[in-house]
Amino acid sequence: MRRFFSVFKMDLRNLFKNPVLVGYNTVFAVLLILIMGFLTSGNYAAPKEAYQYYAVTMLIYGILNGAMTASNCFLERDIKRPNLRIIYSPAGSFSIYFSKALASFVFDYALHVLLIVTLCPLLHITLGSRPALFLLLMAPVEFAAVSLGTFFCCVFHCEETTSTLLSLTVSLLCILGGTFFSLDGMGSALAMVSKLSPVKWLNDAFFALCCDNSLTLFWPVFIGASVISAGLIWGCRLFFRTEDYL
Amino acid sequence: MKTLFAVLKNDYLRLIPRLGLVAVFTVCTLAAVIFAVYITGTQQVKAHVVYIPQSETETAPQSSKVLAITVLSEKPPQSSLVQQKYDAFVTADGNGSYHIETLRSDGFKNMLLLLLKNPDADVSGFTTERGAGVNIIGFMMMFVLMIAFFNLFTFADDKEQGQLHRIAAAPASFGWYLCAHCVYCLSMLLPEYILLIVLKLLGWDVGFSLLQYAGLMAALSFLGISFALLLNTMIKKPDNANMLGNSITVLSSILAGSFYSISENNTILDGIIKVLPQKEFMDFAAFLQNGSAAEHIGSIMYPVVFALAMFAFSVIVLQKKYVKCL
Numbered sequence: 366m367r368r369f370f371s372v373f374k375m376d377l378r379n380l381f382k383n384p385v386l387v388g389y390n391t392v393f394a395v396l397l398i399l400i401m402g403f404l405t406s407g408n409y410a411a412p413k414e415a416y417q418y419y420a421v422t423m424l425i426y427g428i429l430n431g432a433m434t435a436s437n438c439f440l441e442r443d444i445k446r447p448n449l450r451i452i453y454s455p456a457g458s459f460s461i462y463f464s465k466a467l468a469s470f471v472f473d474y475a476l477h478v479l480l481i482v483t484l485c486p487l488l489h490i491t492l493g494s495r496p497a498l499f500l501l502l503m504a505p506v507e508f509a510a511v512s513l514g515t516f517f518c519c520v521f522h523c524e525e526t527t528s529t530l531l532s533l534t535v536s537l538l539c540i541l542g543g544t545f546f547s548l549d550g551m552g553s554a555l556a557m558v559s560k561l562s563p564v565k566w567l568n569d570a571f572f573a574l575c576c577d578n579s580l581t582l583f584w585p586v587f588i589g590a591s592v593i594s595a596g597l598i599w600g601c602r603l604f605f606r607t608e609d610y611l
Numbered sequence: 612m613k614t615l616f617a618v619l620k621n622d623y624l625r626l627i628p629r630l631g632l633v634a635v636f637t638v639c640t641l642a643a644v645i646f647a648v649y650i651t652g653t654q655q656v657k658a659h660v661v662y663i664p665q666s667e668t669e670t671a672p673q674s675s676k677v678l679a680i681t682v683l684s685e686k687p688p689q690s691s692l693v694q695q696k697y698d699a700f701v702t703a704d705g706n707g708s709y710h711i712e713t714l715r716s717d718g719f720k721n722m723l724l725l726l727l728k729n730p731d732a733d734v735s736g737f738t739t740e741r742g743a744g745v746n747i748i749g750f751m752m753m754f755v756l757m758i759a760f761f762n763l764f765t766f767a768d769d770k771e772q773g774q775l776h777r778i779a780a781a782p783a784s785f786g787w788y789l790c791a792h793c794v795y796c797l798s799m800l801l802p803e804y805i806l807l808i809v810l811k812l813l814g815w816d817v818g819f820s821l822l823q824y825a826g827l828m829a830a831l832s833f834l835g836i837s838f839a840l841l842l843n844t845m846i847k848k849p850d851n852a853n854m855l856g857n858s859i860t861v862l863s864s865i866l867a868g869s870f871y872s873i874s875e876n877n878t879i880l881d882g883i884i885k886v887l888p889q890k891e892f893m894d895f896a897a898f899l900q901n902g903s904a905a906e907h908i909g910s911i912m913y914p915v916v917f918a919l920a921m922f923a924f925s926v927i928v929l930q931k932k933y934v935k936c937l
Contacts, residue, residue, distance in 0.1 A: 385851045385854050385855065389854065389858065393858050393862075396862060397862070400862065400865065400866060401865070403880065404865070404866070407716070408695075408715060408716070409714050409715055409716065410713070410714060410715055410716045410717065411714070414693060414714045417693055418693055418694065418695075437850070441850070442850075524850065525764070525850075526629075526632060528850075529632050529635075529636075529761065530632065530635065532857070533635055533636065533639060537639060543694065545865070545870065546870065547694055547695035547696070549659075549694060549695055549696040549697075568694065569690075569694075572690035572693060572694055573688065573690055575690075576688070576689045576690035576693050577688040577689055577690050579688065
């Protein structure tokens with residue numbers, strides 16, 4: 366446990382020391398929310414509704430992009446070689462991928478909670494009558510995203526392939542799920558396609574939580590994300606091969 | 612000249628292990644183009660409305676081409692308004708006047724009232740429409756810029772792994788070396804162009820002529836290449852350059868109104884947006900659609916000059932760094 370913890374501590378420190386990753390999860394996310402909210406505020410009578418929409422959808426976009434944090438944390442050129450040394454240390458291979466996933470999770474979750482808590486009063490965004498539940502629901506989704514990133518790393522062993530593939534998949538699912546503009550109003554065919562995207566289900570769950578104070582979608586998303594996370598971490602165990610690092 | 616072909620061949624060979632990724636990128640762009648054609652092709656519904664009858668005998672207003680009415684016995688949750696699933700909830704009271712609950716502006720409310728009374732009313736004055744060509748170019752823009760970034764991995768790898776020092780020292784022309792990368796990046800847009808040709812042959816409305824598309828796409832791609840070259844020159848790690856570049860591309864493309872034009876007026880933001888080369892590019896596409904391109908030749912010159920400036924700057928920095936003897 367102590368061995369795992371020292372690897373984890375190092376990973377977490379590396380993440381916080383990476384200015385691009387910190388900027389991506391804070392400044393870039395805030396800019397996206399502000400810009401998209403501002404651009405579309407003409408569609409609403411009160412601008413705060415536009416900010417409400419984009420704060421939630423962009424937060425989910427940021428959470429899913431946590432997969433890229435994980436792949437960066439796992440396979441960055443400077444980190445890949447030290448991984449090899451950990452394999453041959455008593456810490457074992459589990460410490461490698463699980464600590465990357467956990468460190469990315471802590472890093473992303475901390476930044477996203479900070480982000481949403483600062484933006485709420487500033488833009489008059491509501492998280493519903495139980496904000497704690499909103500923050501709680503973020504956690505398993507966040508962990509599922511970083512597990513996905515770690516899993517892709519174990520399968521492809523190449524940061525570039527992983528991040529390009531992941532960013533494309535995530536962006537595509539987000540566009541279909543209505544992150545950048547709602548597809549619900551663009552005809553029944555598109556609304557149907559939109560329903561196929563898991564991002565849409567996430568959006569629905571978070572919107573139900575913050576606008577309707579309804580918990581109907583809370584448990585399905587919570588349990589679904591937890592199961593997916595566990596499955597992906599198990600998948601990492603299957604696909605992680607020491608030889609890939611030689 | 613010999614350098615050009617050697618580097619070009621080398622670029623394509625290095626592409627082979629990444630074919631899967633290129634395919635994914637290309638499919639996304641193609642999907643965006645088809646999406647754009649679909650969006651413009653279908654008559655856009657102006658308002659999605661839920662009608663909640665108070666009694667069973669009440670008849671709902673008529674749906675039409677521009678007004679979609681869903682009749683529900685219960686009011687849907689508030690989140691469907693925020694998510695723009697529906698634009699408004701409508702109830703009627705006894706004497707025929709409508710009560711509208713919406714998050715949208717008064718202009719929309721007025722349009723909706725007009726439509727509820729007469730479903731076929733002319734509401735073209737309330738919204739602005741974009742043509743097929745502007746939509747296609749706009750939807751394609753972000754992807755084309757990102758593809759340029761991705762394709763310049765050959766240059767980024769050369770630089771990061773120190774090959775550039777050797778190339779600069781070898782009896783090869785540095786200018787042709789960069790030119791080969793540009794030609795290679797441009798050639799990667801061929802699938803998109805072929806799709807446009809196919810769509811045109813199938814009789815779809817794609818807005819511009821094929822020659823116009825070739826020019827617009829070349830200008831756009833050159834902008835992407837120059838920007839990618841600049842960032843890769845200035846930033847040591849290709850990963851960081853890629854991430855920063857993609858973020859800037861996404862943000863500036865959205866701001867420039869590639870997906871939808873912006874209605875809001877704000878002097879500060881307008882000033883910022885005007886500086887973006889993509890904005891001028893989109894304006895030019897709109898002018899081209901209206902047939903007034905000749906008077907607005909400056910709009911296309913701006914992004915081209917912008918790209919040239921970035922390109923020239925990168926070349927000067929690269930020459931200073933690597934080709935000291937010149």
